[in-house]
Amino acid sequence: MSADTPNGGSPGNNEPGNEKPNDPIPHFVSDEPFNADVEVVLTAEQEKYYMASQWKLMWWKLKRHKIAVAAGFFLIFLYLVAAFAEVFAPYELQHRDVRNVYAPPQAVHLFHEGKLVGPFVYGYNARRDPETLQKIYTVDTNKVHRIRFFCSGGYPGSEYEFWGLFKGDFHLFCPESRRAPVFLLGTDRLGRDMLSRIIYGSRISLSIGLIGIVLSFGLGIIIGGVAGFYGGWVDNGVQRLIEVLKSFPRLPLWMALSASLPAKWSPIVIYFGITLILAMLDWPSLARAVRSKLLSLREEDFAIAANLMGASTKRIIGRHLVPSFASHLIASASLAIPEMILGETALSFLGLGLRPPVTSWGVLLNEAQNIQVVVLYPWLMAPMIPVILTILAFNFLGDGLRDAADPYK
Amino acid sequence: MFRYIVHRLLLMIPTLLAVSAIVFVIIQLPPGDYLETLIAEMASRGEAVDQNQIEALRRAYGLDKSPVEQYFSWLFGLLQGDFGWSFEHNRPVSELIGQRILLTFVVTFSTIAFIWIVSFVIGTYVATRQYSVSDHVATLIGYLGLATPNFLLALVLMYFANQWFDTSIGGIMDDKYRNAPWTLDKMLSVLEHLWIPVIVIGTSGTAGMIRRLRANLLDELQKQYVVTGRAKGLAPRKLLWKYPLRMALNPFIADIGSILPEVISGSAVVAVVLNLDITGRMLLDALRAQDMFLAGSFLMFLALLVVIGTLLSDLALAALDPRIRLSGGATR
Numbered sequence: 168m169s170a171d172t173p174n175g176g177s178p179g180n181n182e183p184g185n186e187k188p189n190d191p192i193p194h195f196v197s198d199e200p201f202n203a204d205v206e207v208v209l210t211a212e213q214e215k216y217y218m219a220s221q222w223k224l225m226w227w228k229l230k231r232h233k234i235a236v237a238a239g240f241f242l243i244f245l246y247l248v249a250a251f252a253e254v255f256a257p258y259e260l261q262h263r264d265v266r267n268v269y270a271p272p273q274a275v276h277l278f279h280e281g282k283l284v285g286p287f288v289y290g291y292n293a294r295r296d297p298e299t300l301q302k303i304y305t306v307d308t309n310k311v312h313r314i315r316f317f318c319s320g321g322y323p324g325s326e327y328e329f330w331g332l333f334k335g336d337f338h339l340f341c342p343e344s345r346r347a348p349v350f351l352l353g354t355d356r357l358g359r360d361m362l363s364r365i366i367y368g369s370r371i372s373l374s375i376g377l378i379g380i381v382l383s384f385g386l387g388i389i390i391g392g393v394a395g396f397y398g399g400w401v402d403n404g405v406q407r408l409i410e411v412l413k414s415f416p417r418l419p420l421w422m423a424l425s426a427s428l429p430a431k432w433s434p435i436v437i438y439f440g441i442t443l444i445l446a447m448l449d450w451p452s453l454a455r456a457v458r459s460k461l462l463s464l465r466e467e468d469f470a471i472a473a474n475l476m477g478a479s480t481k482r483i484i485g486r487h488l489v490p491s492f493a494s495h496l497i498a499s500a501s502l503a504i505p506e507m508i509l510g511e512t513a514l515s516f517l518g519l520g521l522r523p524p525v526t527s528w529g530v531l532l533n534e535a536q537n538i539q540v541v542v543l544y545p546w547l548m549a550p551m552i553p554v555i556l557t558i559l560a561f562n563f564l565g566d567g568l569r570d571a572a573d574p575y576k
Numbered sequence: 577m578f579r580y581i582v583h584r585l586l587l588m589i590p591t592l593l594a595v596s597a598i599v600f601v602i603i604q605l606p607p608g609d610y611l612e613t614l615i616a617e618m619a620s621r622g623e624a625v626d627q628n629q630i631e632a633l634r635r636a637y638g639l640d641k642s643p644v645e646q647y648f649s650w651l652f653g654l655l656q657g658d659f660g661w662s663f664e665h666n667r668p669v670s671e672l673i674g675q676r677i678l679l680t681f682v683v684t685f686s687t688i689a690f691i692w693i694v695s696f697v698i699g700t701y702v703a704t705r706q707y708s709v710s711d712h713v714a715t716l717i718g719y720l721g722l723a724t725p726n727f728l729l730a731l732v733l734m735y736f737a738n739q740w741f742d743t744s745i746g747g748i749m750d751d752k753y754r755n756a757p758w759t760l761d762k763m764l765s766v767l768e769h770l771w772i773p774v775i776v777i778g779t780s781g782t783a784g785m786i787r788r789l790r791a792n793l794l795d796e797l798q799k800q801y802v803v804t805g806r807a808k809g810l811a812p813r814k815l816l817w818k819y820p821l822r823m824a825l826n827p828f829i830a831d832i833g834s835i836l837p838e839v840i841s842g843s844a845v846v847a848v849v850l851n852l853d854i855t856g857r858m859l860l861d862a863l864r865a866q867d868m869f870l871a872g873s874f875l876m877f878l879a880l881l882v883v884i885g886t887l888l889s890d891l892a893l894a895a896l897d898p899r900i901r902l903s904g905g906a907t908r
Contacts, residue, residue: 411594413833414882418841419859419875420602426863427605509725513845516727517860532728536849541731542738551728558723 225494228571235567238560245557249369253327256363257341257349260526262324264348264358267291271304272353272361272546279311287313288349301543312347316340322348324360353546355534364531365550371527373557375442375511376504382446383507384500387453392484394454395461402458409451417448421510425519434525441520445507456499460492494572502565505558512554528554580894588883595879596654600647602875603868611639613866614663637661650869654876660869664862669873672858677877679748679766680843680854684881686770687778687839692828695782699789703824704816706794714786721783727845730776734850748773748852773850777842781835788827796820829896832889836882844878 209217219227229235248255264270273288290310293302320326320336322345329335342349352361394405424444428437464470465488473483514520515529516536523530528550534540535547611630634640638649653660659669702711749765796802797820805815847856855874862871 407590407594411591411598413837414591414595414879414886415598415875416837416840416844416878416882419844419855419878422844422860423602423863423871423875424605427602429606505723513725513727517845517848519860519863535731538731538734538738541735545735548728548731548735551725551731554725554728555720555723558725559719562719562723 221491221494225568225571229567232567232570234563235571238563238567241560242557242564245369245553245560246373248366249373252367252370253329253335254337255339256360256366257338258324258360258363259327260359260364260367261524262359262363264324264354264360266358267293267348267350267354268302268358269356269544270350270354270358271544272549273306273312273350275314275351284311285313287311288351290347310347312349313343314340314349315343321345352549353544355531355547361531361546361549364526365528365553368526368528368531368550369553371438371521371525372508372511372529372554375438375445375527376508376561378439379442379445379449379507380500380504382443383449383453383503384496386446386450388457388489388496390450391454391457392461392489395458396465396480396484398462405454405458409455412448412451415448418510418513420448421445421514422517422519425514434522438521438525441511441514445510449503449507453496453499453503456495457492460495461488464488464491494568498565498568498572501561501568505561505565508554508557508561577894581891584887584890588887591883592880595883596651596876597647599872599875599879600650603872604643604646606866611637611663637663650872654873659873662862662867662870664865664867664870669870672870673855673873673877676854676858679852680840680877681881682766683748683770683773683777683843683852683854684836684839686774687781687843688832688835690774690778691781691785691835691839694778695785695789696828698782699786700793700816700821702786703790703793703797718783718786721779724779726776726780726842727849729779730773730846730849733772733776747850748854773843773846773852776846776850777839780842781838785827785831785835788831789824792824792827793820796823826893826897829889829892833882833886836885840878840881 253259270291270293275286275288277283277286279287289306289308290312291304292307293304295301296303316339318338318341320338320341322342325336325338325341327335340349350360350362352365354360355364390405394402421444424447425441428440428444432440461484465483470483470487473487478486511520511527512529512532515527516532518533518536521527521530531550532548532554535550541548611634615630631640638646641649650660657670659673661667662669662672665672698714702708702714705711748769749762799820802815802820805819806812810818843852843854844856844859846852847854848860851857855878859871859874861867862874
């Protein structure tokens with residue numbers, strides 16, 4: 168602003184009438200002190216919104232998606248149960264009750280003959296069909312088996328080694344005594360409690376999704392990142408590879424790969440092998456997402472600015488590009504986890520995946536493969552309930568996260 | 577258009593070569609070969625193993641050559657329609673898989689048709705009635721459909737069919753036709769049994785497609801030209817059919833590439849549960865027994881099905897959408 172005009176700061180000097188077409192327009196300078204911030208002053212609320220980090224915005228948006236939040240809490244609950252399976256399950260994983268083979272589920276009652284006795288189940292009367300030799304259980308309403316809560320042991324199958332580290336026999340709930348077993352979801356062909364096995368199985372089924380996604384995330388980010396950043400023939404090669412991998416139907420390929428794991432391997436090595444196989448076919452979609460995001464983001468001003476300021480490639484990718492689309496990645500990861508869980512379940516169901524004594528939901532369902540067995544003992548299908556609930560929860564959470572990843576929308 | 581077709585066809589060749597290489601590596605992965613499995617089996621049964629006979633077999637099947645040589649002889653065999661020899665069944669692979677491949681084809685394409693028709697009807701219906709009761713019901717069922725693995729759905733259906741109607745819903749045709757030549761009766765029997773696997777395999781794909789169509793159509797319906805059309809007094813039905821629906825239909829064709837592998841994957845497991853005479857059970861057994869040529873042919877066929885399906889969808893998309901046709905390839 169130049170203040171050297173003679174009559175600066177005093178407008179209205181020139182009457183409109185005196186104005187000639189070629190006269191310069193008089194310069195106007197305000198007397199008020201200059202304040203650059205005047206337009207930008209925000210209310211406290213606006214400030215909170217505009218200054219919030221991306222993660223905060225995402226969280227606000229996610230909170231409004233009630234189902235996604237509920238699904239998130241449900242998943243946290245599931246993972247807690249999986250982590251403390253020993254406490255939540257009334258029986259130890261491999262405990263066999265030979266007197267109760269293929270016992271049907273027991274319903275929980277509160278009132279016995281009109282009197283409140285607290286949660287209890289009725290015991291069985293078992294007899295053998297003389298022709299088919301099949302054991303037939305009938306509910307005996309004279310046998311009242313109370314359920315205890317926050318109890319420790321005192322019946323076979325109650326001792327466990329928590330995480331294989333220290334011994335214990337504390338349970339969330341347990342049967343009253345060794346003579347009054349409680350099988351809320353029935354037992355399998357060896358007399359093992361289905362509920363306990365499902366709870367223990369969640370440990371494997373849920374963890375395989377997490378470990379798998381970490382592996383596939385690593386592969387996807389590295390491969391997609393390299394392709395997106397360098398472009399050219401690297402990009403072309405990766406694109407072709409992704410296309411080829413995507414033109415395989417996943418499950419048959421998973422089947423073929425897991426069938427090629429040597430039978431000699433120990434169950435735990437098989438577990439990691441299966442996880443790796445699941446991840447190997449999952450990374451292409453993630454890599455593709457990373458690549459396309461990188462391609463569009465590296466043209467953005469902030470990336471060019473960082474480049475001009477002499478930042479290294481590694482720094483630009485790691486500090487500037489990846490954080491700006493990490494939220495999208497997390498959303499697509501939470502949608503990819505259920506597919507892995509499903510993959511493991513399907514493989515184990517077919518008998519190609521994990522093998523006993525490792526117990527996952529798929530391994531449990533493997534026993535329900537035969538329709539004759541399922542018709543006689545339908546409770547063997549019970550593990551499909553947690554499978555469906557877990558997948559539903561991950562889908563809801565993933566949908567919520569995906570919407571939240573674009574907080575300005 | 578002609579240039580685009582040629583370009584797309586040429587692109588298929590390297591893809592298929594890569595696919596065949598991957599398939600070959602996978603079927604070669606298990607340590608040892610079928611003959612070693614056979615020896616172990618015979619030894620465990622206490623039978624004497626004639627080393628000379630084994631060597632002769634190994635030479636006859638070309639198992640003594642280097643993997644690269646084996647790959648090329650397998651590849652050239654495939655090109656000439658010779659799929660190799662099934663050790664397990666002791667018959668040429670082509671004899672074993674012929675009918676199964678045909679039935680796989682039938683099941684896959686009926687499922688795709690089912691997905692299209694059902695999701696088109698339901699998707700259009702719910703998108704024009706956003707937030708109505710039917711919309712919420714469809715959304716809920718859609719989520720359940722997406723979350724229920726199809727082999728579990730098959731299991732549940734079989735259980736209830738048995739409990740309520742006392743029938744078995746397994747199989748793809750009546751047992752008496754299983755090895756019979758193709759007749760009209762056999763075809764009718766297949767059609768009679770087809771709907772169960774089609775529904776079971778197609779449910780999750782349908783649920784996904786309804787969601788996509790609904791989202792796309794809702795986006796279109798909010799655009800200005802729809803408002804203009806309505807303001808000018810266009811009949812509601814015509815307003816829906818003429819422009820927005822057509823715009824929203826792209827995923828029907830474009831998504832074949834992603835639905836087809838899903839359907840084929842699904843059919844492989846569902847076939848095991850429902851005891852269908854398609855790829856499922858035989859592929860599973862072949863993989864377990866290291867019957868490499870049989871397993872390889874199945875895998876190759878399934879991948880080929882996907883590649884051809886993607887090609888058809890790309891071509892259809894190009895025919896419908898001039899932007900793709902003229903830019904010469906960059907799809908999706």
